[in-house]
Amino acid sequence: MDSQILSLYAKGMTTRDIVATFKEMYDADVSPTLISKVTDAVKEQVIEWQNRPLDALYPIVYMDCIVVKVRQDSTIINKAVYLALGVNTDGQKDLLGKFTKQLNMRKDIFG
Secondary structure, three states: OHHHHHHHHHOOOOHHHHHHHHHHHHOOOOOHHHHHHHHHHHHHHHHHHHOOOOOOOOOEEEEEEEEEEEEEOOEEEEEEEEEEEEEOOOOOEEEEEEEOOOOOHHHHHHO
8 A cells, every 4th residue: 555655646646635546446545644654754765865975986977857747736747857877986876866947957966
């Protein structure tokens, strides 16, 4: 059930939307409190990930963009998500960041 809640949340659904979806699709009564607990747990993990230390050097950095559908003000819109993927000196890949606003890529990411 947690994965279904997170999937709906990731698509931009509100707590109320998720409650209604579970009732409509599964005839299940899910409390807003349960949904908040599940999504809050993910928020903590996201904050930890955002504050993790990065390697001092990434010899290779890939930049890309994907377009996803998100809910904004009760409307589904296409939004660009920019991704920065670094390869460290050991050859391991690391997602350096994701950005959802229009960026001056070089200036905004690298300073």
